[in-house]
Amino acid sequence: MSDIIRSKKNYYTDNRRRNIEMNNRITELLGIEKPIISAAMTWVTSAEFVAAVSNAGGMGVLGPNAGQTEAASSPEDMADRLTKEIHKVRELTNKPFAVNYIFPMGGASEDPFTNAVFEVLIKENVKNVIAIGTEVVESEMRRLKEHNVNVVYRDLSPTVEKLLDAEKSGVDALIVTGYEAGGHMSEYKISTLSLVPQVTSKVKIPVIAAGGIIDGRGARAAFSMGAEGVYMGTRFIATKENPASIETKKAIINVKSEEFIEFKSGQGHLRTIPTEAGKKALELINQGKSDEAYKYYGNGFKIGMLDGDLINGTISVSESAGGIQQILTCQEVVDEIFNSIN
Numbered sequence: 001m002s003d004i005i006r007s008k009k010n011y012y013t014d015n016r017r018r019n020i021e022m023n024n025r026i027t028e029l030l031g032i033e034k035p036i037i038s039a040a041m042t043w044v045t046s047a048e049f050v051a052a053v054s055n056a057g058g059m060g061v062l063g064p065n066a067g068q069t070e071a072a073s074s075p076e077d078m079a080d081r082l083t084k085e086i087h088k089v090r091e092l093t094n095k096p097f098a099v100n101y102i103f104p105m106g107g108a109s110e111d112p113f114t115n116a117v118f119e120v121l122i123k124e125n126v127k128n129v130i131a132i133g134t135e136v137v138e139s140e141m142r143r144l145k146e147h148n149v150n151v152v153y154r155d156l157s158p159t160v161e162k163l164l165d166a167e168k169s170g171v172d173a174l175i176v177t178g179y180e181a182g183g184h185m186s187e188y189k190i191s192t193l194s195l196v197p198q199v200t201s202k203v204k205i206p207v208i209a210a211g212g213i214i215d216g217r218g219a220r221a222a223f224s225m226g227a228e229g230v231y232m233g234t235r236f237i238a239t240k241e242n243p244a245s246i247e248t249k250k251a252i253i254n255v256k257s258e259e260f261i262e263f264k265s266g267q268g269h270l271r272t273i274p275t276e277a278g279k280k281a282l283e284l285i286n287q288g289k290s291d292e293a294y295k296y297y298g299n300g301f302k303i304g305m306l307d308g309d310l311i312n313g314t315i316s317v318s319e320s321a322g323g324i325q326q327i328l329t330c331q332e333v334v335d336e337i338f339n340s341i342n
């Protein structure tokens, strides 16, 4: 009898947990079915890729230079290209998506590129932004909220204190990024496993976990630490729809976690597959020649990740890349994760 009561209890607890995971504060805020979000990544997002993630029930995010093969020549040119990319997303899906928004660094309120993106967001009635920065800029928050834009904030070097401040400034949700992440990493070497539970036990707004999550097992861990969504870059680069070169995708499949090199970049740290450019940058940084090193990694993502030049570019991904075995479709990635958390 007591066994029956116990298993009934488990049944109800499990079901309650399921409902929370299926329909939680993140899915409600963003208007999506599954709390699985592909990260904003410079050069390696596009309308086709973003729409594929959104059509799979998650949410795609247009990153800087989305769908482009060369840099914009001015804020106006960038706004024009972003507008076209948003239109393309809308031709491919009627599901929600987001745009990356970069808060001016150091609290400055005027940046022509930020202003250009802002104008596009409002004109195009974009509902969700993934805002990044070293702090939440009050004037930016005010103007986004005046237009009812959902602001999901990702601090570039997150700490519990900084995220408590971000919560006070009125952001709708937080992305908490651990040091395992791809791209420019935090200046603090705090892992996802360490940081996410510290943040979820302090803040009241919903938290999305990022950094090193590549499958349902990682997503389950994130959810058990109190996260209500996952935000993934590296796993989504190695998908069929991602615009990264096939060489980049193969490099991700082939790399072992112990092979990466890492150096302090202008902003935080950078981890890369040891390409010639990456090795040269590391060598120069070790000699104290940071400016010279920048020449090797500064435009590295475009050359390495988009163009697939594994000699002159950098391939900056999560250390979890060692666990990625296959190039999948976005639908397959989203389904595997959703089935694990659901």
Ligand SMILES: Cc1cc2nc3c(=O)[nH]c(=O)nc-3n(C[C@H](O)[C@H](O)[C@H](O)COP(=O)(O)O)c2cc1C
Pocket (backbone or CB within 6 Å): 039, 040, 041, 042, 044, 063, 064, 100, 132, 154, 177, 180, 181, 182, 183, 184, 210, 211, 212, 213, 231, 232, 233, 234, 235, 301, 305, 316, 317, 318, 319, 320
């Ligand atoms: C190649 C690459 C480029 C990135 N560029 C950006 C960017 O332009 N803006 C941004 O907000 N985050 C950027 N990121 C960080 C991602 O948004 C995300 O935080 C990170 O990929 C999550 O970690 P994961 O790669 O372990 O999933 C980039 C990440 C990668 C791998």
